[in-house]
Amino acid sequence: MGRIQVILKRELAGYFATPIAGVFIVIFxxxxxxxxxxxxxxxxxxxxxxIPFFDFHPWLYLVLIPAIAMRLWAEERKEGTIExxxxxxxxxxxxxxGKFLAAWVFTGIALALTFPMWITVNILGNPDNGVIAAxxxxxxxxAGGFLAIGSCMSALTKNQVIAFILxxxxxxxxxxxxxxxxxxxxxxxxxxxxxxxxxxxxxxxxFHSISKGVxxxxxxxxxxxxxxxxxxxxxxxxxxxxxx
Amino acid sequence: MxxxxxxxxxxxxxxxxxxxxxxxxxxGQGEVLGFLGPNGAGKSTTMxxxxxxxxxxxxxxxxxxxxxxxxxxxxxxxIGYLPEGAPAYQDMTPAAxxxxxxxxxxxxGQDLQKRVADTVEKVNLQSVLGQPIETLSKGxxxxxxxxQAILHDPEVLILDEPxxxxxxxxxxxxxxxxxxxxxxxxxxxxxxxxxxxQAVCTRAMIIANGKVVTDGTPADLEGQSPNHNxxxxxxxxxxxYAIQAQLVKxxxxxxxxxxxxxxxxxxxxxxxxxxxxxxxxxxxCAREQQWEVAELHxxxxxxxxxxxxLTAPKQALT
Numbered sequence: 290m291g292r293i294q295v296i297l298k299r300e301l302a303g304y305f306a307t308p309i310a311g312v313f314i315v316i317f318x319x320x321x322x323x324x325x326x327x328x329x330x331x332x333x334x335x336x337x338x339x340i341p342f343f344d345f346h347p348w349l350y351l352v353l354i355p356a357i358a359m360r361l362w363a364e365e366r367k368e369g370t371i372e373x374x375x376x377x378x379x380x381x382x383x384x385x386x387g388k389f390l391a392a393w394v395f396t397g398i399a400l401a402l403t404f405p406m407w408i409t410v411n412i413l414g415n416p417d418n419g420v421i422a423a424x425x426x427x428x429x430x431x432a433g434g435f436l437a438i439g440s441c442m443s444a445l446t447k448n449q450v451i452a453f454i455l456x457x458x459x460x461x462x463x464x465x466x467x468x469x470x471x472x473x474x475x476x477x478x479x480x481x482x483x484x485x486x487x488x489x490x491x492x493x494x495x496f497h498s499i500s501k502g503v504x505x506x507x508x509x510x511x512x513x514x515x516x517x518x519x520x521x522x523x524x525x526x527x528x529x530x531x532x533x
Numbered sequence: 534m535x536x537x538x539x540x541x542x543x544x545x546x547x548x549x550x551x552x553x554x555x556x557x558x559x560x561g562q563g564e565v566l567g568f569l570g571p572n573g574a575g576k577s578t579t580m581x582x583x584x585x586x587x588x589x590x591x592x593x594x595x596x597x598x599x600x601x602x603x604x605x606x607x608x609x610x611x612i613g614y615l616p617e618g619a620p621a622y623q624d625m626t627p628a629a630x631x632x633x634x635x636x637x638x639x640x641x642g643q644d645l646q647k648r649v650a651d652t653v654e655k656v657n658l659q660s661v662l663g664q665p666i667e668t669l670s671k672g673x674x675x676x677x678x679x680x681q682a683i684l685h686d687p688e689v690l691i692l693d694e695p696x697x698x699x700x701x702x703x704x705x706x707x708x709x710x711x712x713x714x715x716x717x718x719x720x721x722x723x724x725x726x727x728x729x730x731q732a733v734c735t736r737a738m739i740i741a742n743g744k745v746v747t748d749g750t751p752a753d754l755e756g757q758s759p760n761h762n763x764x765x766x767x768x769x770x771x772x773x774y775a776i777q778a779q780l781v782k783x784x785x786x787x788x789x790x791x792x793x794x795x796x797x798x799x800x801x802x803x804x805x806x807x808x809x810x811x812x813x814x815x816x817x818c819a820r821e822q823q824w825e826v827a828e829l830h831x832x833x834x835x836x837x838x839x840x841x842x843l844t845a846p847k848q849a850l851t
Contacts, residue, residue: 295636299622306624369620373681376584376616377637378609532587 292379296387297394304357304395313357317399320349325406337414342406343424343500347464347492350435355456357396358439359449361388362527367447371531385524389440389516396432400425420502427499430512431492435460437519444526447533460492467491536561537689537719538583543592545578545743552578554743555592560719560736562688565711567734567751568723571844575743576723577617580691583721584614596689610638613687615695619678623667627658627677630666634681648684655710656680671698679707683714690714692722696729708733727836730754737836741844751836758834759842764803764815765792767828773799776824783818785809798827 304310321342325331329341365371374384410416435456442455465471467488475484488494495508538560545553553575560566568576581587583594585601585608594601596608621630631652635645653659656676661669666677675698682690695711696704711720711733724730730737731751738748747754755761768776773791776799780789785806792800805811812831819826 292637295633299625299633302629303622303624368623369616369618370622372581372586372616373614373620376586376609376612376614377634378606378639379637380606532581 292383293387293390296379296384297391300388300391301394304391309357309360310395313353313395314399314402317349317353318402320353321345321403322406324349337410337416339406339410339416339421339424340500342403343428343496346428347431347496350432351457351460351464354396354432354435355439355442355453355460357392358436358456359443359452361392361440362443362523363447363449363452366531366533367449371527375531381524381528385440385520385527389436389520389523392436392440393429393433396436397429400429400432417502420500423502423504424500426504427496427508430499430509431496434463434492434512434515434519437516437523438463441519441523441526444523444530463490463492465491467493537597538721539595540579540583541593541595543579543582543594544590545575545582545587546590551743553582553589556740556743556745557592558738558745558748560689560721562719563716564736565715565720565722565734567730567737568721568740569725569727569730569737569840570723570740570746572725574740574844576740577693578743579740580614580693580721580723581616584612584691585609586616610685611688613682613685613690615678615682615692617693619675621666621674621677621681623665625666626663627653627666627669627673627680628662630677631680631684635684638685640685648686652680652684655683657706672700672703675699676703676707679710688718690718690720690722692720694724695722696724696726704729727840730836739840739843746843747839752833754836754839755834757839757842758836760802760832760838761834762805762810763832763834764805764812765800765828765830765832766803766815766819766826767798767800768819769797769799769825769827771799771824776822777801779818779822780815783811783814785811785814800828802832 324345325342329344331341334341362371365374375381407421410421411418438459439452439456442459443449443452445455446452468491472484472488475487489511495511498505499508536559540556540558543553543556544551556575556579558566568579570576578587582589583596583601585605588602597611599608599611601608625633628649631649632645635641635649640648653662656679658673658676658680661673666674669677675695679692679695682692696707699707708729711722714720715735722734734751736749737751737754739746739754747757766780773794777789777791780786780801780803786803787806788804790802790804792802794800803811803815812829816829819829
């Protein structure tokens with residue numbers, strides 16, 4: 290078993306050894322259901338698709354993912370276990386990757402548990418299951434993006450609350466950068482390519498294009514690069530600040 | 534096997550503070566090196582650099598020939614490390630924790646199970662194997678920390694305050710364990726407890742303000758004590774001045790100090806001339822004078838006196 294797997298296994302077991310797993314999964318399922326049926330008007334729309342379900346994922350993740358990610362490093366540093374971990378024969382990359390993957394697998398489990406939603410829509414009508422599959426992949430990729438940001442913010446501080454708030458704020462930036470409200474601030478006085486750059490960083494833009502059923506490599510590439518970037522930043526910060 | 538840990542001019546700055554200031558030493562197989570020093574002297578920082586947790590500002594640390602900066606994985610494989618405070622994942626059980634550490638060190642299957650079982654027995658953790666670590670007492674946590682350090686039978690053991698928080702029985706057990714392992718390994722431990730140095734270390738090093746102040750066997754250190762090889766004599770009754778006058782006359786005695794009176798008892802400290810062994814002469818003098826001797830012994834010198842004299846003045850300046 291590789292060291293990344295060993296870390297992944299331990300971290301994942303850690304979620305289920307504490308109430309975190311239960312609380313997170315229950316809240317995630319409750320909120321995603323409530324949003325879909327009440328705010329998303331799932332029934333009133335009379336359409337057999339999961340658009341109202343997936344539309345709320347960025348917002349759910351914005352608040353819930355930082356709650357998962359905030360402990361990744363802050364807790365290790367606060368408890369001093371980081372000293373144990375990093376003096377084992379392991380590279381910092383393996384630790385960063387193992388921890389991130391464990392959190393990602395965990396959110397994947399939570400996401401997979403929304404399958405009754407998919408069954409429901411299949412019973413009620415004839416949805417395009419290809420679009421739904423693409424949306425699930427898009428949602429998982431986006432969750433990875435939020436997690437990687439959260440991992441980096443958690444590396445910055447020993448304090449989990451601060452890590453949480455920072456993650457929400459940075460995550461919000463990545464959601465809003467596709468919104469007209471934000472883009473209007475830039476339009477008119479900045480060149481077009483800056484406007485495009487800002488909006489190209491938006492989770493919403495990429496997630497929406499995937500959840501339309503178009504698994505464009507560029508959107509997948511966007512999320513994967515974003516994850517790689519934030520994990521790289523995590524490793525750099527940990528290396529600099531581990532002793533504090 | 535010779536030298537297993539080789540430290541050359543190790544230095545660590547935190548901003549403008551120099552935590553470790555050019556420390557050089559080496560430790561060979563069979564040696565147990567005790568780091569002594571006041572809090573904040575740089576003991577832990579030195580250990581953190583040797584184990585690869587902190588990157589030195591300059592200098593190098595080699596573990597069995599592997600430089601900790603150039604070949605960190607090779608070096609770290611050969612080290613067992615108990616960090617300060619014995620940190621561990623609080624929501625795991627000792628059994629799961631030790632398995633995790635073993636797997637991280639590349640152990641698996643039956644070998645791992647056997648090692649975990651052996652180690653658990655060595656440090657007496659059987660009774661708490663299935664309890665969450667957060668519910669364990671300080672003594673158990675410390676022994677768990679020791680267990681994870683020796684699990685893979687490393688060539689080099691680095692223990693930051695291994696007996697801190699243990700009761701006298703547990704301290705004794707841990708010291709016995711360290712002594713048993715000592716012949717095949719190179720061991721570095723830090724401690725505040727001076728008797729521990731005498732009990733387990735073959736060599737002691739006092740560190741103050743990031744520098745090595747003295748390095749020698751525990752006996753060498755005792756030799757630096759002003760009271761080293763003095764004779765303490767307690768006599769029942771008699772005139773203090775008369776006794777003192779007789780003692781000074783003995784050949785080889787440089788000076789006599791009255792330590793105090795307690796009812797009938799008078800106590801004296803007799804200082805020998807450099808390198809002289811005077812207890813026999815003092816005893817003979819007592820017999821000739823027919824003093825009623827209550828106690829007569831040679832003072833080896835107290836390590837804590839040496840410790841204070843080497844570290845206190847500099848501490849006072851800061």
